[in-house]
Amino acid sequence: MIRFDSVTKTYDDGTTAVDELSLEIPGGRITVLVGPSGCGKTTSLRMINRMVEPTSGRILIDGEDVSDRPAAQLRRSIGYVIQQAGLFPHRTVLSNVMTVPRLLGWDRARARAAATEAIEKAGLTAQQAGRYPSQLSGGQQQRVGVARALASGPQIVLMDEPYSAVDPIVRAELQDELRRLQGELGITVVLVTHDIDEALSLGDMVAVMRYGGHLAQFATPAELLARPADDFVASFVGKDRGYRALGFADVAVSPRPERTVRLGEAVPAGSGWVLAVDDAGRPLGWADARSWGGPLTESRVRRFGTIARLGESARLLLDAALSSPSRRGVVVDEHGAVVGTVLADDVLDALDARST
Amino acid sequence: MGGVAWAELGALMLRHLYLAGVPLLVGLAVSLPLGWLASRVRWLGPPLIAGTGLMYTIPSLALFILLPLVLGTQILDDANVLVAMTIYAVALLTRTVADGFTSVPGHVRQAATAMGYGELRRVVAVDLPLAVPVVAAGLRVAAVSNVSMVSVAALIGVSQLGSLFTDGFNRNAMGPIVVGVMASVVLALLLDATIALLARLLTPWLRRGVPA
Ligand SMILES: Nc1ncnc2c1ncn2[C@@H]1O[C@H](COP(=O)(O)OP(=O)(O)OP(=O)(O)O)[C@@H](O)[C@H]1O
Ligand SMILES: [Mg+2]
Numbered sequence: 001m002i003r004f005d006s007v008t009k010t011y012d013d014g015t016t017a018v019d020e021l022s023l024e025i026p027g028g029r030i031t032v033l034v035g036p037s038g039c040g041k042t043t044s045l046r047m048i049n050r051m052v053e054p055t056s057g058r059i060l061i062d063g064e065d066v067s068d069r070p071a072a073q074l075r076r077s078i079g080y081v082i083q084q085a086g087l088f089p090h091r092t093v094l095s096n097v098m099t100v101p102r103l104l105g106w107d108r109a110r111a112r113a114a115a116t117e118a119i120e121k122a123g124l125t126a127q128q129a130g131r132y133p134s135q136l137s138g139g140q141q142q143r144v145g146v147a148r149a150l151a152s153g154p155q156i157v158l159m160d161e162p163y164s165a166v167d168p169i170v171r172a173e174l175q176d177e178l179r180r181l182q183g184e185l186g187i188t189v190v191l192v193t194h195d196i197d198e199a200l201s202l203g204d205m206v207a208v209m210r211y212g213g214h215l216a217q218f219a220t221p222a223e224l225l226a227r228p229a230d231d232f233v234a235s236f237v238g239k240d241r242g243y244r245a246l247g248f249a250d251v252a253v254s255p256r257p258e259r260t261v262r263l264g265e266a267v268p269a270g271s272g273w274v275l276a277v278d279d280a281g282r283p284l285g286w287a288d289a290r291s292w293g294g295p296l297t298e299s300r301v302r303r304f305g306t307i308a309r310l311g312e313s314a315r316l317l318l319d320a321a322l323s324s325p326s327r328r329g330v331v332v333d334e335h336g337a338v339v340g341t342v343l344a345d346d347v348l349d350a351l352d353a354r355s356t
Numbered sequence: 357m358g359g360v361a362w363a364e365l366g367a368l369m370l371r372h373l374y375l376a377g378v379p380l381l382v383g384l385a386v387s388l389p390l391g392w393l394a395s396r397v398r399w400l401g402p403p404l405i406a407g408t409g410l411m412y413t414i415p416s417l418a419l420f421i422l423l424p425l426v427l428g429t430q431i432l433d434d435a436n437v438l439v440a441m442t443i444y445a446v447a448l449l450t451r452t453v454a455d456g457f458t459s460v461p462g463h464v465r466q467a468a469t470a471m472g473y474g475e476l477r478r479v480v481a482v483d484l485p486l487a488v489p490v491v492a493a494g495l496r497v498a499a500v501s502n503v504s505m506v507s508v509a510a511l512i513g514v515s516q517l518g519s520l521f522t523d524g525f526n527r528n529a530m531g532p533i534v535v536g537v538m539a540s541v542v543l544a545l546l547l548d549a550t551i552a553l554l555a556r557l558l559t560p561w562l563r564r565g566v567p568a
Contacts, residue, residue: 072474073472074472080470080471082470083463086464103472
């Protein structure tokens with residue numbers, strides 16, 4: 001656990017970047033600091049590893065004041081990832097990732113073994129390990145940054161806008177991996193972003209900060225969407241927060257039975273939209289049999305619509321229904337086989353039932 | 357060749373290399389901490405760079421004559437020339453070294469600090485290697501400058517390739533002068549190429565292409 005205890009940071013030029021911040025960041029979770037540009041996120045993050053020293057107040061890691069430890073030693077025990085990855089251009093990926101183990105005084109073989117493992121965990125190949133950072137794409141560089149932060153097995157990893165320089169697809173991929181890694185390793189992640197979507201999708205807890213370094217609200221994403229503390233949080237969280245909140249809402253919807261058709265099976269004309277499945281019962285797509293009939297061929301099947309898994313959030317169920325050409329959202333089990341379909345109304349009714 | 361014996365020419369070239377090259381290395385060693393200070397301490401940077409830069413404007417002959425008084429050395433002592441050339445090297449290199457350190461990307465330096473590097477260790481392991489291209493460029497200029505400037509020491513009787521100029525002048529013979537000029541040029545080019553090669557060897561990461 002990382003505790004901010006009335007922490008204030010006023011820079012030499014008189015700017016108060018963080019004002020009386022008190023915050024308890026839970027261990028073994030992802031906590032996101034989010035807020036508009038210049039609100040003091042980076043300053044807050046950097047006070048944890050003493051890259052910035054607070055003007056007043058204390059920061060405690062598991063009850064121990066960070067200022068009691070020599071700064072360099074403290075930093076070696078905390079992973080740090082920044083936006084452009086901050087990789088050393090003059091060192092290969094492997095040697096970049098070996099940095100902290102070497103600083104900790106591990107011998108070369110042990111450092112190399114730890115680095116190799118971290119590189120693999122971060123989703124990079126052994127071949128990439130021998131390259132220089134400039135020979136990697138932005139997304140790959142970011143992976144190296146993560147590997148470097150994890151190599152010595154720190155309990156805490158700080159990340160400052162780690163994904164803001166990569167394209168949305170790579171970003172989603174890297175976010176997924178962060179969640180996976182965090183779960184696997186049980187580490188405490190403190191991540192800074194100005195992207196509320198990233199905050200809501202990654203954070204177990206989200207601290208919304210406002211300009212002048214004030215904490216506006218500290219809550220779970222669901223809580224933030226359902227009960228924003230004030231107008232600032234409400235507007236920062238965004239206009240479609242009602243819809244987004246569904247992403248955190250578990251609803252009891254039982255899918256309706258859906259007749260499925262395999263390729264080659266005859267479909268009577270006028271059957272409407274029919275759901276095509278493979279031999280394992282996994283959805284292939286919808287076929288339009290409103291005016292057409294005959295044996296189902298692959299070319300008749302269109303992959304329309306998103307697919308929701310049983311027990312997923314109301315948002316995904318609703319999205320499956322709304323994106324389906326038949327307006328029936330496909331629901332699958334854990335093996336990916338079709339369980340049935342839901343209508344948007346089913347989801348809305350279930351939500352109503354839940355709130356009354 | 358040109359009335360100059362090969363053996364004599366070789367000896368003069370070695371002397372010239374010694375008088376120009378050693379100050380280059382010493383000058384670099386002195387400029388590294390100075391340039392680092394200039395790049396790190398905001399108020400100190402401009403005066404330090406301007407101050408060392410001004411030293412370059414002292415006429416070399418004046419320096420060769422003044423230094424024995426300051427150092428208490430004999431006028432013919434190599435030390436005078438070595439110290440003078442070191443001063444010129446520092447004058448040129450302090451700015452270059454400061455520029456080199458400034459060229460290190462801020463996020464790289466910050467990442468290094470965040471990993472837990474101490475200041476000195478970081479400067480040596482991260483800042484310095486990254487400053488090599490800029491420093492090497494300045495070193496090449498200083499090398500050529502030193503090779504050319506050291507010739508003046510012939511006027512106070514310290515022998516090196518410049519002695520061929522005074523010799524030719526005294527004997528009213530073009531030969532030694534032409535040989536002296538050519539030898540200086542060759543020496544400057546050799547020194548320049550050596551530094552360029554060293555810099556290349558020290559920066560392997562700059563020569564790898566972007567992946568396909
Ligand atoms: N070294 C510094 N000296 C003076 N003021 C600073 C310094 N670093 C940051 N500030 C100021 O402190 C405030 C908070 O800065 P900080 O970098 O913590 O914001 P941020 O929330 O991370 O912003 P961004 O999203 O743009 O990265 C800003 O007003 C900034 O200008
Ligand atoms: Mg920031």
